[in-house]
Amino acid sequence: MKSLKTHYLIWILFLVVSVLSIVFSVVAESPPSTNSERVSILAADFACPVCDGQSLAESDVPVAKTIRATISTMVDDGVSDDEIRNYLVSKFGEDIDYNPAGDGITGLVWVMPVTAGLLALAGTVFILFSWAKKDKETISKKIRFSDSPRWIWISMVCLLAIGLGFFVANTAGSRNSGDSVSGEIRMSPRTLMIKASVAPREEAIEIYDQVLELQPSNVEALAYRGWMSWLGGEVENSLYDIGNAIEIDSSYPDARAFRAIINFRRGSIEEASEDLLTLDSLEPPPVIKDLLASSRFRESVSSELAKRGELLAALELIDSGISSDPENSSLFAHRGWLLAISGDQQLAQLSLISLNASLEINPEDPYAIAYKALVEEKVFGRSEVAEKNIEKFKALFNPPSELVELLKLEGLLN
Amino acid sequence: MSPSKIASLLIAIFTIFLVIILATRESGVERMRTHLVGEIAPPVSGMTIEDDFWSLDNQKGRWVLVNFFSTTCIPCLEEHPELVSFSESQSVNNDVRIVSVAFDDDASSVASFFDENGGGWPVLAYDTSRIAVDWGVIAVPESYLVSPAGFVSAKIVGGIKRAEIENLLLRAKRKSDEKP
Numbered sequence: 001m002k003s004l005k006t007h008y009l010i011w012i013l014f015l016v017v018s019v020l021s022i023v024f025s026v027v028a029e030s031p032p033s034t035n036s037e038r039v040s041i042l043a044a045d046f047a048c049p050v051c052d053g054q055s056l057a058e059s060d061v062p063v064a065k066t067i068r069a070t071i072s073t074m075v076d077d078g079v080s081d082d083e084i085r086n087y088l089v090s091k092f093g094e095d096i097d098y099n100p101a102g103d104g105i106t107g108l109v110w111v112m113p114v115t116a117g118l119l120a121l122a123g124t125v126f127i128l129f130s131w132a133k134k135d136k137e138t139i140s141k142k143i144r145f146s147d148s149p150r151w152i153w154i155s156m157v158c159l160l161a162i163g164l165g166f167f168v169a170n171t172a173g174s175r176n177s178g179d180s181v182s183g184e185i186r187m188s189p190r191t192l193m194i195k196a197s198v199a200p201r202e203e204a205i206e207i208y209d210q211v212l213e214l215q216p217s218n219v220e221a222l223a224y225r226g227w228m229s230w231l232g233g234e235v236e237n238s239l240y241d242i243g244n245a246i247e248i249d250s251s252y253p254d255a256r257a258f259r260a261i262i263n264f265r266r267g268s269i270e271e272a273s274e275d276l277l278t279l280d281s282l283e284p285p286p287v288i289k290d291l292l293a294s295s296r297f298r299e300s301v302s303s304e305l306a307k308r309g310e311l312l313a314a315l316e317l318i319d320s321g322i323s324s325d326p327e328n329s330s331l332f333a334h335r336g337w338l339l340a341i342s343g344d345q346q347l348a349q350l351s352l353i354s355l356n357a358s359l360e361i362n363p364e365d366p367y368a369i370a371y372k373a374l375v376e377e378k379v380f381g382r383s384e385v386a387e388k389n390i391e392k393f394k395a396l397f398n399p400p401s402e403l404v405e406l407l408k409l410e411g412l413l414n
Numbered sequence: 415m416s417p418s419k420i421a422s423l424l425i426a427i428f429t430i431f432l433v434i435i436l437a438t439r440e441s442g443v444e445r446m447r448t449h450l451v452g453e454i455a456p457p458v459s460g461m462t463i464e465d466d467f468w469s470l471d472n473q474k475g476r477w478v479l480v481n482f483f484s485t486t487c488i489p490c491l492e493e494h495p496e497l498v499s500f501s502e503s504q505s506v507n508n509d510v511r512i513v514s515v516a517f518d519d520d521a522s523s524v525a526s527f528f529d530e531n532g533g534g535w536p537v538l539a540y541d542t543s544r545i546a547v548d549w550g551v552i553a554v555p556e557s558y559l560v561s562p563a564g565f566v567s568a569k570i571v572g573g574i575k576r577a578e579i580e581n582l583l584l585r586a587k588r589k590s591d592e593k594p
Contacts, residue, residue: 062517063552070544
């Protein structure tokens with residue numbers, strides 16, 4: 001009696017869990033709230049026509065970008081998901097549709113899981129009945145089919161199998177994390193990239209490797225793997241990855257910034273300058289702007305150019321930086337310094353204009369204060385004005401040591 | 415017949431059915447070469463880099479070569495002198511109009527490219543994504559020869575040569591003359 005109760009309890013639990021899974025899968029699919037969410041969902045539902053195993057949402061190749069842009073326009077125009085689906089299939093074939101229609105040959109995608117489920121079920125029932133035939137008494141003690149309406153159980157299990165088969169077919173098309181019935185078949189490249197951004201260097205490289213296995217043309221992964229390699233001292237690998245990233249997408253600013261830094265450290269100043277000039281036309285994200293500004297990278301490259309006698313190129317680099325970041329006081333200060341060291345009296349006048357512009361933006365810019373003191377004293381011979389600036393400099397908290405050294409060298413600071 | 419024999423027979427029939435269907439399906443490569451050929455040409459219209467409006471609908475009665483390209487694609491750069499040469503020959507023959515449609519490219523790069531490399535035909539470079547998708551363009555360069563009646567007569571995947579366009583045009587003309 002006890003075993004009979006346990007037996008029924010297991011079946012009931014099985015039924016409850018299965019039905020709840022189906023109900024949850026239907027309820028959990030809330031409709032997209034914005035047009036861009038709709039575009040993302042639609043893009044994830046189609047394969048990129050020229051990539052291996054990547055959806056339109058994941059791929060960065062031109063055709064994927066073009067189709068995504070078209071989906072976006074159509075969504076904004078109020079075209080329904082079904083119309084967009086039919087349109088794309090008519091243009092690129094059924095092969096790109098991850099959730100094909102149930103008619104024609106593509107209907108097999110839906111029919112086969114259900115058929116397989118039914119066949120498996122039929123096989124199980126067949127085996128059970130064979131056992132029952134062989135040993136009626138034993139089976140009747142364990143299963144007690146004769147005590148309950150057998151056909152009800154079979155029908156219920158059949159319905160459940162069909163439902164589950166349909167559910168599997170319906171959800172298995174998309175394999176992004178959380179979308180698939182089998183859970184995390186693989187994490188999406190986006191999830192991996194987020195994970196990599198907070199991982200230690202070695203682990204981050206491994207994650208970028210995984211992303212690049214999924215998306216060989218992922219420029220972000222290439223550029224950041226290159227950057228991580230450089231931080232680990234692998235210069236050649238680093239330049240190879242970053243070079244590939246730029247080749248795939250010449251407008252990706254992070255890769256330009258990374259290559260500029262690496263080239264500068266290797267002594268390839270002209271190449272570094274070229275990448276920085278290109279970067280200015282690409283609207284770099286704030287994180288890259290901050291990286292370059294905090295390390296005064298542009299000023300360092302510009303100084304090196306000036307040292308090599310390429311003053312015009314040095315000025316061009318600083319001017320380009322000012323046009324993309326007009327509130328950067330350090331760039332104005334450096335511009336003033338470059339003009340001052342030119343040795344030309346007219347340019348020295350312009351130098352003061354730049355230094356004053358820097359101080360207008362940031363009255364406590366240590367570079368502007370120090371350079372102004374030097375220009376006033378050494379170029380114009382105005383010791384009083386120079387002295388005032390030296391006093392200002394002395395009042396600064398923790399001024400850059402290179403400036404202290406410079407002022408000491410020029411005899412303006414003890 | 416025993417149940418196992420019936421099951422085997424059913425599985426065999428199902429397998430044969432699958433093989434026949436899959437074997438007779440149009441392959442991806444075949445589709446890529448012939449997609450749109452013989453069909454009505456999808457629309458092409460928009461502003462050119464010269465700020466003029468251009469539409470394929472206004473070209474009825476003329477042969478048109480619709481060329482999809484990008485300034486960042488090497489085969490497109492290689493085919494450009496061939497198109498220029500073909501276009502120059504058309505100033506005498508005046509048989510075919512060329513229109514270029516930029517694919518995932520920005521209008522300023524396209525304008526500079528045509529300034530530097532020549533090519534006086536209309537070039538659409540603004541919001542061209544929908545045109546490219548309408549034509550099912552997968553990778554550039556791709557070119558289509560559109561008949562005076564507005565049907566796609568030929569599709570060329572990859573870089574094109576002047577002689578190839580002339581041959582295609584000749585064949586397409588013969589074919590259209592043969593039709594009653």
